[in-house]
Every structure is written in C-alpha cells, then in structure tokens.
Amino acid sequence: MGQVLVLGLVYGVIYSLFAVGIVLVYRGSGTINFAQGEIGTFGLFVAWWFTTAHHLPWIIGAVAALVMAAALGAGFEWAIVSHMVEANRVSVAVATIGLLAFLVAFEVRFFEGGNIRKMVAPIRGTGWSVFGVVVSPTQILSLLAAGALAAGLALLLKKTDFGLGVLAAAQDPVAVRLVGIPLARVSAFVWGLGAAVSVLGALFIEPTIGVFTPGFASEMFIKGLAAAVVGGLTSLEGAFVGGLLIGFVEVGANRVFDFPGVKMFSILFVMLLVLLVKPDGLMEGFKFRRRALA
Amino acid sequence: MRTNRRGRVRACLILAALLGVSACTGAKLPNQAAGKRSKLKTTDTTLTPAEAAAQATTASSIAAAQAAAAAKGGKGAATQAAALGKSVASDGSNFHSTLFSDAEDRIGITNNSITMCAHAALTYAAAFHTDVKDLNVFWSWVNDHGGIYGRKVTVTYENDNYDPQTAITAASTCRDKNIFMLLGGIGFDQIPAVRDWVENLTSKHLLYLYHTANETTGKRYSFTELPTTQSMGKQFAQLAAARYHGQAVGILKRHSDNWEPGVTAFKAEARRLGVKIVYEKAVEKNAANYTQELLDAKAAGAQVMWGWENALAATEMVQQAKNQSWSPNWMLFPFNLTSQTIGDAALAPKLSGLAMFPAFSYGDFSGEFAKYADDMKEFQAQYAQYDGGNSGVDLHSFGGDLLFLNWTAQKALYTQFLACGQDCTRNKFIDVLHGYKKKPISSSCFIDFTRPNTHLGGYAVNVMETYKNPSDGKVNWRNTQTCVETIG
Incomplete structure (x- = not known):
C-alpha cells in the first residue's frame, strides 16, 4: 500500500502538471491543445541540446527549454489561434494536431531525434527509500515545484485582474474586454504558460523514465488529459487532484490486477466513471459544496 | 545542432535491423573494379566457384572472380552459378522450384537491374528518406563495381511503423513496385502478419525473406535465415542456467501473441534445466515506465531479469532498476544503443545478451572479434570511403552495430544472388535457399535450410556481454561465444 502511495504521488504530480497546461489553454481558448x-x-x-550536447548546467537547459516552449506556445497562438477566433473550437483543436505533427518532424530533423536521448537529472544522488521505493531528489523537486506552481497560479489567477481575465476569457470574452483586459494577450499568455508547464512536467519525469525519444511526453498528455477531465477541465485545483487520482489509480490497479494494459484501462475506467457520475468533474461538486457551506 | 548525422544513424538503426533477415549470413564483398590486386579468400575449402566469386574482396574484379569460378568448375561462371540453383534438398534429391509461374518468375529482375523492397519501422520517415543513401552504402559499392552480373541493385523501403496492419500495407506497396523479393525488417509483431499475407496471396505472388519470427511450418513463399522466436527463448533459458546458475529469474516481457512463444519456450527449457522463475509480467508496447514491475520482481527475489522487449524498452528497464538502486543480472537483446545509453553502469554488473547477429565495436578486432575482423574492417572501410569519407554515420555511436548487421545482411543477399547465377529467377533463388547448408563468411553463423523445416535456416546465436571498447571508451557488446546452437 505504501508503495502504491509513493509511486502514485510521484507519477500523479507529473500528470497534474500536464493537466494544468491543458486546463489553462482550455480556460483561455476553449479548446484542447493536443x-x-x-x-x-x-x-x-532543447534542454538536452544545452546540457548534454554542450555541457551547460541543467538549469540553463531547463530555462532555455521553458522559454522556448513558452515562445512556441505563444507564437502558435499568435500565428494560428488568433486567426481562428470565429472558427469552431474543434477546428482549433485540429490545428493543434498539426502542431503535434510538426513538432515530431522538427525534433527528428533538427534535434537528431531519431536517436534515443538521456538527460542529466537536475539534482544528483540516489535518493531515499520510502516504503521500499527509492525516491530520487528530482522526484522530490518535482513535488516541490508542482506545489509552488499551484500556489503561484492560484495567486496569479485569483488575486490579479489579469488572472481573473484568464479564468473568464473562454466563458465571457466580451466581459473580459469590457473590464479592459486585452483578450489577445490573455490568450497568448495561457498558450505560452501551458506550454511551459508541459516542459516542466517532461523535465521532471524524464530522469524517472531514463531516456526519451520523439513522442516521449505524448503518453503523459493522455494521462494529463484524463486528469484534467476528471478534475472538470476548467478547474486548476481539479487538474491537480485529477492528476494525483490518476497516478494512484494507475499504480493501484497495476498492483491489484494482473492483466496487460491494466494501467490504461484503469485510467479510462475512472475517466468514464467520473464523466457518468459527475460530468463536470470532481471539483465541480467540491466548489458547489464549498459555496453551500459558506 | 548537427542536423543529419545522428538522425541518419537512427534511421539506420531502424533499417539496419530491416535486413537482419540475413544477419548471420553474408560473404566477402567483391570489389569488382578491374585492375586491382586480387585477395580471393581460399581458406574455406568448401567454397563453391560462385562463392569464390562472392568472396573476392576489395581488390578483385568480378571478371577475375568469375574466371576463377570457371577454372575450378570447368564451366563458365554463369553456368556454375546457375548450377547452384539446382541444389540438393534435404531428402538428397535435386530441388527444382516451380513455385512461381513463368509470368512471375522474372518479376523484378532484368538484364541490368534487380529491384527489391523492404518493409520496416521507418517511424522517422523524414530522416530516413533524407539519408537513405547511407543505408545502401553496400549496394552503392556493388553497383559502382559492376552490380551483380551487370545488374544494378535497387532497394527501396516502406514504413510499417511497428504495426502489423501497416506492415501489410507497406508490403502491398512494395508489391506494386514489381519487386524481385520482399524483405522483412525487424519486428516480431509485424513479420508474422506480412508472412501470412504473402502466403495467402492468390495472384502476383511474392518471394519473402524475413527477419526472425515465431516458427510455423507449411510456408511456401517465405524464408528466414535467422533463429525463431521459440529458439531464442530456449537459448535465453540456457544462458540463464549457464551464466547465472542457481539464481532466480524474473521475466518482463512484451504483451504480444507473437512474442509469447519465446517465453513459453524459455519456461519449458528453464524447467528442464532447473532454473527457478520467481516473477513474470507482461507489459504493453512502449509502456516506458517499469518501476513498479521492477520493484515487484525485486520483492519476489529475482536475481536475474530477462527483458524480452525491444532495445528502447530494455534500456528503460535497466535504467529504472538502477534508479531504484537495484542491479540484477540482465539478459537482453544486445544492442549498443542500450549499453552506450546506460554507460558505465552497464558494466556493473555486465549485461548479457543473445543475438542472431554479430557484435560490433568500432576498431576493436581482438578476442572474438578477431574471428570476423576482416568483415569489420571491410565494413568500416566502405563507410569511410563513401560520400567522400563522410557518409553521415558515426560508427562509434550506437548505430554502428546495427549498421554492421545491415551491411552483413546485404552482403549475404549479394552472395546468394551470385550463387543464383547470371540467369537468376525467383525459382532459382528458392533452389539456392533450399540447398543452403554452410557458414558463408566469417561474421555469419551456419545456415541450414536442409533440416525438416526447409523454410527455416537459422539456428545459431552469438552470446554477448557488455565491455568497454579500449579504443574509444564506449560501452559496447562483444561476443563471448560465437555461433552456438546450445549454450552451456
């Protein structure tokens, strides 16, 4: 049981990060960024190129990766999404599939992506044994980073006008404009931030997996999407809770049941269950309850 | 960003395996340019005239080789080679294939060309298409030196994306190119699908030479020169018993009906040899995360882990076990991709492996490498020479061993084409295969199509371990036993 909790937490935090990125974009643009x-x-x-290929410190590679990813996200919004304001949101989602294909091709062509790669970990060391699981310093760091990110986002989104504009952008863009928040900037911000958060997740999970290739984080996306859906798709708290839940369910099911594909099956099962029982996500009920209590 | 070199290597990784169909075969590459000094190998007294032609190395011309063949056999080289098409089958009778109709017999072969096509996991198609010439260095060499009896060889590739259905589509596309032969790349999952498809074609039949797969009998159009999945599973169990005597074994295996026969054979042989299996778990393709399974195996008392998965998954498994401060003895498919990625940690303890192809470690010709150093040197020389010495491929890197595999496979095919003769047809090529019972070249293992399953020619494997190449410091694989059928 202890092992399930530790591994579930380690993976769940990463899924949470991807889920947050998905939710941010969804809230800002009303679409899913595939x-x-x-x-x-x-x-x-990008980080590999700086750290492994050019022997620079991990932090430089990480910052460069975050910046470039944010630029990529914002750039995609500026070049494509902003021109599709009137378009069906499904069309925008399809455009993101184009971005996905482009990125894979780009990685192969310009980052020698055909080969498998290995990143250095941000912190060296073997880690600590918790319930028989060796938890690495990187995994501890990812927990802390996720917590800091959650707190930072909560502050930004709930305590600033710009943040409130982000939260309201998809639901009532007219009102957002009326209160003087530039919608274009909000949209670019969420796409950029969402991209950066995904990079953060990838940087933290890679040392656990050991190597990466093109498509590496796409499976994380699927689990992150499941987490976001479980959490309600519009709720950042839900994204975190959903990520952790998916992590625990995945590891727990793999421990209890012994059939191939049990991990993905269990994730899809939970997602379907939530959609059937609480279509608006787990946190939607939580909010309602909280309001009722107030 | 060095844009091409490593991407090319990756493409090569995929494609090198593609022609692994003949990885344990091959022959000396004749440099057919006239006017160079002959280095005809004559150490193998079983050489036929056509093989002598095949083993004419870098300094001989095809004309000289064929003249030698004619002198030895008293007939023209072409006649001699053609005679090889009338091989002796396992029952002792001359075998004359009539499998292909007259209309189909010469598809893909003309007086000046041989056309072939391969299906393989060209997932990174862009890189592949950009750098395909790097994969065909051997054929470029052959074509630049006269081709095969004057025929230029063209090999094209179709992406099967590691997927059985896609593989059939790829094979179908290949068929539309009017090819002489379809080549099947690596992949336990897609090979059987294509094999069944080929066997069940009702028109425009194909001759299919494929990489190792689960064993079945009753094939007509399909041949493999490498050991079967079952055979390798059995040999891995023998390796466990021999190298890790008395140690408990855990199995992490691909969830696949096509991979499972290897596990069944492993368990049967393990039972016979008294090897204790304490853990077994099937994982999905590209699962990526194996930490939980590894912890369970460790808790079950596994001291040896058999990773019955591809190179990427095996690399992740070893790495994740290390992350958990657990270093069991590993038995894997031995690719430098795994050992170089893990680095020095792959030496503590050394990884063990079994393969149907020979180990390659750039510039190291010592130990077991000495047995086929001539092939290694020739391979290195060709890659150094082509594209003005910059073929875009780093043989030191973890593509080197698979490129060598690819090269030896192509060379083997070349040898068999020479044996097929100047008037080679599909039926004659089948005749060559049916009578094939020999170790063609130094880097190959014995091939024997005269055993009961006449469409299966591969039985021997190379036993390997990781080591550090003294010349470049890379952690690579090397043979510890070369071409053995039973490991003990």
Missing part, C-alpha cells in the same frame, strides 16, 4: 505533450518533448530536446 500538442501539449509533444511541446514537453520539444522542451526536452
């Missing part, structure tokens, strides 16, 4: 995972992989290639 390239979210691959942007994380793209960031890994």
Whole structure:
C-alpha cells in the first residue's frame, strides 16, 4: 500500500502538471491543445541540446527549454489561434494536431531525434527509500515545484485582474474586454504558460523514465488529459487532484490486477466513471459544496 | 545542432535491423573494379566457384572472380552459378522450384537491374528518406563495381511503423513496385502478419525473406535465415542456467501473441534445466515506465531479469532498476544503443545478451572479434570511403552495430544472388535457399535450410556481454561465444 502511495504521488504530480497546461489553454481558448505533450518533448530536446550536447548546467537547459516552449506556445497562438477566433473550437483543436505533427518532424530533423536521448537529472544522488521505493531528489523537486506552481497560479489567477481575465476569457470574452483586459494577450499568455508547464512536467519525469525519444511526453498528455477531465477541465485545483487520482489509480490497479494494459484501462475506467457520475468533474461538486457551506 | 548525422544513424538503426533477415549470413564483398590486386579468400575449402566469386574482396574484379569460378568448375561462371540453383534438398534429391509461374518468375529482375523492397519501422520517415543513401552504402559499392552480373541493385523501403496492419500495407506497396523479393525488417509483431499475407496471396505472388519470427511450418513463399522466436527463448533459458546458475529469474516481457512463444519456450527449457522463475509480467508496447514491475520482481527475489522487449524498452528497464538502486543480472537483446545509453553502469554488473547477429565495436578486432575482423574492417572501410569519407554515420555511436548487421545482411543477399547465377529467377533463388547448408563468411553463423523445416535456416546465436571498447571508451557488446546452437 505504501508503495502504491509513493509511486502514485510521484507519477500523479507529473500528470497534474500536464493537466494544468491543458486546463489553462482550455480556460483561455476553449479548446484542447493536443500538442501539449509533444511541446514537453520539444522542451526536452532543447534542454538536452544545452546540457548534454554542450555541457551547460541543467538549469540553463531547463530555462532555455521553458522559454522556448513558452515562445512556441505563444507564437502558435499568435500565428494560428488568433486567426481562428470565429472558427469552431474543434477546428482549433485540429490545428493543434498539426502542431503535434510538426513538432515530431522538427525534433527528428533538427534535434537528431531519431536517436534515443538521456538527460542529466537536475539534482544528483540516489535518493531515499520510502516504503521500499527509492525516491530520487528530482522526484522530490518535482513535488516541490508542482506545489509552488499551484500556489503561484492560484495567486496569479485569483488575486490579479489579469488572472481573473484568464479564468473568464473562454466563458465571457466580451466581459473580459469590457473590464479592459486585452483578450489577445490573455490568450497568448495561457498558450505560452501551458506550454511551459508541459516542459516542466517532461523535465521532471524524464530522469524517472531514463531516456526519451520523439513522442516521449505524448503518453503523459493522455494521462494529463484524463486528469484534467476528471478534475472538470476548467478547474486548476481539479487538474491537480485529477492528476494525483490518476497516478494512484494507475499504480493501484497495476498492483491489484494482473492483466496487460491494466494501467490504461484503469485510467479510462475512472475517466468514464467520473464523466457518468459527475460530468463536470470532481471539483465541480467540491466548489458547489464549498459555496453551500459558506 | 548537427542536423543529419545522428538522425541518419537512427534511421539506420531502424533499417539496419530491416535486413537482419540475413544477419548471420553474408560473404566477402567483391570489389569488382578491374585492375586491382586480387585477395580471393581460399581458406574455406568448401567454397563453391560462385562463392569464390562472392568472396573476392576489395581488390578483385568480378571478371577475375568469375574466371576463377570457371577454372575450378570447368564451366563458365554463369553456368556454375546457375548450377547452384539446382541444389540438393534435404531428402538428397535435386530441388527444382516451380513455385512461381513463368509470368512471375522474372518479376523484378532484368538484364541490368534487380529491384527489391523492404518493409520496416521507418517511424522517422523524414530522416530516413533524407539519408537513405547511407543505408545502401553496400549496394552503392556493388553497383559502382559492376552490380551483380551487370545488374544494378535497387532497394527501396516502406514504413510499417511497428504495426502489423501497416506492415501489410507497406508490403502491398512494395508489391506494386514489381519487386524481385520482399524483405522483412525487424519486428516480431509485424513479420508474422506480412508472412501470412504473402502466403495467402492468390495472384502476383511474392518471394519473402524475413527477419526472425515465431516458427510455423507449411510456408511456401517465405524464408528466414535467422533463429525463431521459440529458439531464442530456449537459448535465453540456457544462458540463464549457464551464466547465472542457481539464481532466480524474473521475466518482463512484451504483451504480444507473437512474442509469447519465446517465453513459453524459455519456461519449458528453464524447467528442464532447473532454473527457478520467481516473477513474470507482461507489459504493453512502449509502456516506458517499469518501476513498479521492477520493484515487484525485486520483492519476489529475482536475481536475474530477462527483458524480452525491444532495445528502447530494455534500456528503460535497466535504467529504472538502477534508479531504484537495484542491479540484477540482465539478459537482453544486445544492442549498443542500450549499453552506450546506460554507460558505465552497464558494466556493473555486465549485461548479457543473445543475438542472431554479430557484435560490433568500432576498431576493436581482438578476442572474438578477431574471428570476423576482416568483415569489420571491410565494413568500416566502405563507410569511410563513401560520400567522400563522410557518409553521415558515426560508427562509434550506437548505430554502428546495427549498421554492421545491415551491411552483413546485404552482403549475404549479394552472395546468394551470385550463387543464383547470371540467369537468376525467383525459382532459382528458392533452389539456392533450399540447398543452403554452410557458414558463408566469417561474421555469419551456419545456415541450414536442409533440416525438416526447409523454410527455416537459422539456428545459431552469438552470446554477448557488455565491455568497454579500449579504443574509444564506449560501452559496447562483444561476443563471448560465437555461433552456438546450445549454450552451456
């Protein structure tokens, strides 16, 4: 049981990060960015290029990856999404699939992506044994980073006008404009931030997996999407909770049941269950309850 | 960003495996340019005239080789080679294939060309298409030196994306190119699908030479020169018993009906040899995360882990076990991709492996490498020479071993084409295969199509371990036993 909790937490935090990126974009643009995972992989290639290929410190590679991913996200919004304001949101989602394909091709062509790659970990060391699981310093760091990110986002989104504008952008863009918040900037911000958060997730999970190739973080995206859906798709708290839940369910199911594909099956099962029982996500009920209590 | 070199290597990784169909075969590459000094190998007294032609190395011309063949056999080289098409089958009778109709017999072969096509996991198609010439260095060499009896060889590739259905589509596209032969790349999952498809074609049949797969009998159009999945599973169990005597074994395996026969054979042989299996778990393709399974195996008392998965998954498994401060003895498919990625940690303890192809470690010709150093040197020389010495491929890197595999496979095919003779047809090529019972060249293992399953020619494997190449410091694989059928 202890092992399930530790591993579930370690993976769940990463899924949470991807889920946050998905939710941010969804809240800002009302669409799903299917390239979210691959942007994380793209960031890994950038970081690898700085750290492994050019022997620079991890932090430089990480910052470069975050900046480039944010620029990529914002750039995609500026070049494509902003021109599709009137378009069906499904069309925008399809455009992100184009970005996904482009990124894979780009990684192969310009980052020698055909080969498998290995990143250095941000912190060296073997880690600590918790319930028989060796938890690495990187995994501890990812927990702390996720916590800091959650707190930072909460502050930004709930305590600033710009943040409130982000939260309201998809639901009532007219009102957002009326209160003087530039919608274009909000949209670019969420796409950029969402991309950067994905890179953060990829940077933290890669040392656990050990190697990466093009498409590496796309599976994380699927789990992140499941987490976002479980959490309600519009709720950042839900994204975190959903990520952790998916992590625990995945590891727990793999421990209890012994059939191939049990991990993905369990994730899809939970997602379907939530959609059937609480279509608006787990946190939607939580908010309602909280309001009722107030 | 060095844009091409490593991407090319990756493409090569994929494609090198593609022609692994003949990885344990091959022959000396004749440099057919006239006017160079002959280095005809004569150490193998079983050489036929056509093989002598095949083993004419870098300084001989095809004309000289064929003249030698004619002198030895008292007939023209072409006649001699053609005679090889009338091989002796396992029952002792001359075998004359009539599998292909007259209309199909000469598809893909003309007086001046041989056209072939391969299906393989060209997932990174862009890189592949950009750098395909790097994969065909051997054929470029052959074509630049006269081709095969004057025929230029063209090999094209179709992406099967590691997917059985896609593989059939790829094979179908290949068929539309009017090819002489379809080549099947690596992949336990897609090979059987294509094999069944080929066997069940009702028109425009194909001759299919494929990489190792699960064994079945009753094939007509499909041949493999490498050991079967079952055979390798059995040999891995023998390796466990021999190298890790008394140690408990855990199995992490691909969830696939096509991979499972290897596990069944492993378990049967393990039972016979008294090897204790304490853990077994099937994982999905590209699962990426194996930490939980590894912890369970460790808790079950596994001291040896058999990773019955591809190179990427095996690399992740070893790495993730290390992350958990656990270093069991590993048995894997031995690719330099794994050992170089893991680095020095792959030496503590050394990884063990079994393969149907020979180990390659750039510039190291010592130990077991000495047995086929001539092939290694020739391979290195060709890659150094082509594209003005910059073929775009780093043989030191983890593509080197697979490129060598690819090269030896192409060379083997070349040898068999020479044996097929100047008037080679599909039926004659089948005749060559049916009578094939020999170790063609130094880097190959014995091939024997005269055993009961006449469409299966591969039985021997190379036993390997990781080591550090003294010349470049890379952690690579090397043979510890070369071409053995039973490991003990």
